[in-house]
Amino acid sequence: MDDQTVFKMDEPVGETRLDTAAQGLIGKPLDRFEGPLKVSGRAPYAYENLAGDPDVAFGYLVLSGTGAGTIRSVDTSAAEKAPGVLAVIHDDNGPRASADPNDQRPAAIKGEVVHFGQPICVVVAETYEQARDAARLVKVDVETKEGQYDLLANRDRAHKAQNGAMQAEVTKGDFDTAYANAEVTLDVTYTTPSQSHSAMEPHAATAKWDGDELTIFGCYQLVSTNVGQLAKTLGIPKSKVRMLNPYIGGGFGGKLGIGPESVFAAIAARQLGRPVKIALTRQQVYQATSRRSDTIQRLRLGTTRDGRITALAHDTITSNSPGDEFFEPTGISTVFLYAGENRQITHKLAELNLLLSSSMRAPGEAVGMLALENAMDEMAEKLGLDPIEFRRRNEPEVDPQDGKPFSSRSLVQCMEEGAKRFDWANRPKAPASRREGEWLIGMGMAAASRKNLLQQSSAAISLSSDGRCVVSTDMTDIGTGTYTILQQIAAEILGLPREQVIVKLGDSDLPQAPGSGGSWGANSAGSSVFVAAEGVVAKIAEKLGVKPDEVTMKDGTAIAHNKQTPLAEILKGETITVTGTFKPGRTFKDTHQASYGAHFCEVAVNAVTGETRVRRLLTVAAAGRILNEKTATSQCYGGQIFGIGSALTEELVVDTRTGLLVNHDLAEYHVPVNADVPQLEVVLLPERDRIASPLAGKGIGELAICGVGAAVTNAVYNACGVRVRDYPMTLDKILPGLPA
């Protein structure tokens, strides 16, 4: 019987083995644990399981070619007669998009078309080519109805959103009166378009049944949640589904919910009695999984003449498909980022016939701070203040909404460090005042903040007599570095060379973790590995007859009372296995927790064409203890580059006549390419947050995307004097305002 140990975070944690760091591994920029497999093409992703197995059949989805209506009939007769076709499966219970991760199952088709590109049925054939060809022969007859496709046109029909990731309305004091009485005011409205996660691995699943037991090789971020969603959709117990997701080709929120590929693959494999693979095409990923909502955001700031905020409002309208209640929580950071006695943060939701809107990297902050941090820049200019000074004057001592203390907050330090490194003092003070040939040069900055989330998590550690250790949990690694940081935590606490620690992830048979999302992964799963490893140390201490805190673990030995004993001698052939469970506790409730940072950007805007080139981009971040400097830095690069995309190029274009997402591929939805990105700079300030977790860390995966796009567009304004309030800032929007 394995030992269980549970730790609830009710009090701050003092110095730990991660601080003494006897093995010297924690925080170090180690190469990724699974790296050799990835760089050699040997890490198998969902579709690639059962490769070459002649028993496997291939599925291809048929999507709707209308945006709204009732399905009258689906004529599959021609497709069924096509060469190689095994079945055409039209299941009304099938999903109309990916699942919202908060829902028990994906919304079902139920005879309706609610958005253009909605899954209708699946064609299964002996080969991929046969399935793809036959899919064109399926005739879907839809009685069309007038759909709603345009957020701007529907803004007055929006209703108050249901509370979700945050409360839909957060208010304090009397905003209206304070705003009316403010000495200086700003009232601006920003719009952001729908965006696509665009992970490089298209959603894919391989399904195989053994009797009534399903094995699904998937690509999902939240194993336990996704197993539940799939089981619920199929009408079988959760215990009958085994999900394997050891390698995931990027997520960014797009793989938080079970998707049509898994549901249809499982249904088809059950019906045919043989394994079925479905990979969505890139075009289907854009149309049939999920998106980030478009937003209309009105920002109102009222200040004193010397720049102290007295009134702050952030009112947002977002969209979702009928019956889907998730709203983009754009105001999530506005609640706590700046001081001000009178506050109003609201979110409304408009029902549109567009693809499900769901979480995408830093849901809320990523587009909310585009608006907030631009407005702060506009207000600073109005006040004649340096944007850093304006923020410093509004630095709150406690959470301005409910008065809770911050667990740690290094925003001012990040801004000051960044200003020094970026030579901010020598920036062009007036817009359009620096020119190099045909290029106008400007600099901008923005603050970063991402609310820290923490979840219950479990992990098992087995330590054998020969010093080999296995860490196992159903946690996922979507490119974030989970394998590596869990290996580092276990190796550090147990005093083992890293090579002796193996990490197993992404298997629903393993102890339950919260999965990858909301930047909670490293802190939550890492804390459960911390707890399990301490449990193992306690066992060793017991065998040595000493207290756990008297033992130092190092190089495969335990040192206590000036005696160093090899593990083999202590364990004598025995294997110790401990399952550790970490639970957030009182410290999470009693404090406000977030990671902070500051971005600094230099752009060149072409005075003739309006083209923007990012020349330099610096992010200074403070997110508690950094577990691996290399993977954490890479996460920040990822956020910075997502920010460049959302500032300058990324937009899902809706044909407002039909609901078609026009640019549904990688040639037309413009994610940044290598040449769009200069060499970036990331600085991670030393910080320990002993209130946030036993690791003294906070979330970092999404921090760098928060606000960074605003640093880019503030720099564009500084370069050329054009303030575009409709993202992305493409050259056609900049061109008309350029100086003659």
Place this chain on the structure above:
Amino acid sequence: MITLTVNGAEHKLDVDIRTTILDALRDHLGLTGSKKGCDHGQCGACTVLINGRRVNSCLTLAVMHEGDEITTIEGLGEPGNLHPMQESFLHHDGYQCGYCTPGQIVSAVGMLGEVKDGWPSHVTGDIAHGGADLSNEEISERMSGNLCRCSAYPNIVDAIRQVGTTGKGAV
């Protein structure tokens, strides 16, 4: 029945005329290192070398390549015996989720060959006097057919520059 030469080995295959090199590798030969990211030549994840030149393998049909030498990521190296470019990506963290990575690495190997042969790019200055140097700008430009959504671009550039200038992958 066709014969494909992949990583030096000959394979007899019975494929649909519509089957791309990419699908032949992944679905028929079990060589899943080459990735499908878009199937339309838009992302570069499927890049292989055909007779030493980089090609989007989703855009060319298997039946067109009898007798050609196809090199995939599996043919460059394996864990324990990595190619310098694979080793350099590992050390520079030139990847995160790993899905675009095989295409990036194969593309980088092909790209260095193009530079060595004196091929200019859009950003090469004076093409009358010698080839391009391996500046960051040259590498970024020449690698812009390979998308990476995790956004490892700065590290990808570092990894390639190291191999291009030293021939070595290890730091």
